[in-house]
Amino acid sequence: MGDYFTCPECGGEDVEVLRERGREVTLRCNECGHVWVMTLPKLLKVPVIVSKHERSFRKYAELPEDEVVKVGDVVELKDDEVRITGIELPEGKRVRKAKASEIGALWGESLRYPKVFGVSIYLPGGITQSFKVMADRDEEFVIGEVIEVGGYTFRVEMIKTERKLMRSGKAKADKIVRLMGHAIRGRARRKLKIYEGYESVGGRGNEG
Numbered sequence: 199m200g201d202y203f204t205c206p207e208c209g210g211e212d213v214e215v216l217r218e219r220g221r222e223v224t225l226r227c228n229e230c231g232h233v234w235v236m237t238l239p240k241l242l243k244v245p246v247i248v249s250k251h252e253r254s255f256r257k258y259a260e261l262p263e264d265e266v267v268k269v270g271d272v273v274e275l276k277d278d279e280v281r282i283t284g285i286e287l288p289e290g291k292r293v294r295k296a297k298a299s300e301i302g303a304l305w306g307e308s309l310r311y312p313k314v315f316g317v318s319i320y321l322p323g324g325i326t327q328s329f330k331v332m333a334d335r336d337e338e339f340v341i342g343e344v345i346e347v348g349g350y351t352f353r354v355e356m357i358k359t360e361r362k363l364m365r366s367g368k369a370k371a372d373k374i375v376r377l378m379g380h381a382i383r384g385r386a387r388r389k390l391k392i393y394e395g396y397e398s399v400g401g402r403g404n405e406g
C-alpha cells in the first residue's frame with residue numbers, strides 16, 4: 199500500500215503528513231490548506247507460499263485488514279511480486295476470494311522468477327523431442343517464427359496457453375504452457391535457454 203492521500207475538500211494530491219500516532223494520521227492539503235485526521239486500516243501479516251517453479255518458499259504479505267484478495271490478483275511482497283493462485287481460510291477451506299482478515303494462507307507464483315514452459319519439437323519418423331525452457335515473462339512468441347533449443351531448430355506451429363491452443367498470433371511467455379512445431383533446416387532468429395532447475399537460475403534472492 200502506498201502512502202497516497204487525496205484531500206476530501208479540493209481533491210488535491212499534494213498532501214503532507216503532519217503527525218502520526220499509531221494508525222491515526224493528521225494530514226494537511228498543501229493546495230487548499232485543509233487539515234484532517236484519518237485512521238489507517240490495520241495491516242495484517244498474511245502467510246504466502248510463493249512458488250518458483252518446482253520450489254516454494256514461505257513469505258508474508260502485509261495487507262490492510264479489509265482488503266479483498268482474489269485468485270489472479272498480484273500482491274506485492276517486500277522482495278517479490280506474486281500472482282495469487284490459491285486462497286485458504288484458517289479451517290482449510292479453499293475459496294476464490296476473501297478479506298485479508300479471513301485468510302489463513304495465500305498461494306502464489308513469483309512474477310520475478312522466469313517463466314518455465316515446455317517445447318515439443320516433431321522430428322522425422324514420428325519422434326518428439328521435448329525440453330523445458332525459461333524466458334522472461336514479457337518475452338513474446340509468434341506463430342511461424344523459427345527458434346533453436348538444445349541444438350534443434352524448429353518453426354513454432356502451435357502455442358498452448360493456459361486457456362487455449364493457438365495456431366496463429368502471438369503470446370507472452372507468462373501465459374505460455376508449451377510451444378510446438380516441426381524441426382526444420384535453417385537458421386533460428388532466437389535461441390531459448392533450457393531450464394535446469396531452481397539452483398541454475400541463481401542470483402534471485404536468498405531463500406533458505
Ligand SMILES: [Zn+2]
Nearest residue numbers: 205208227230
Ligand atoms: Zn485541498
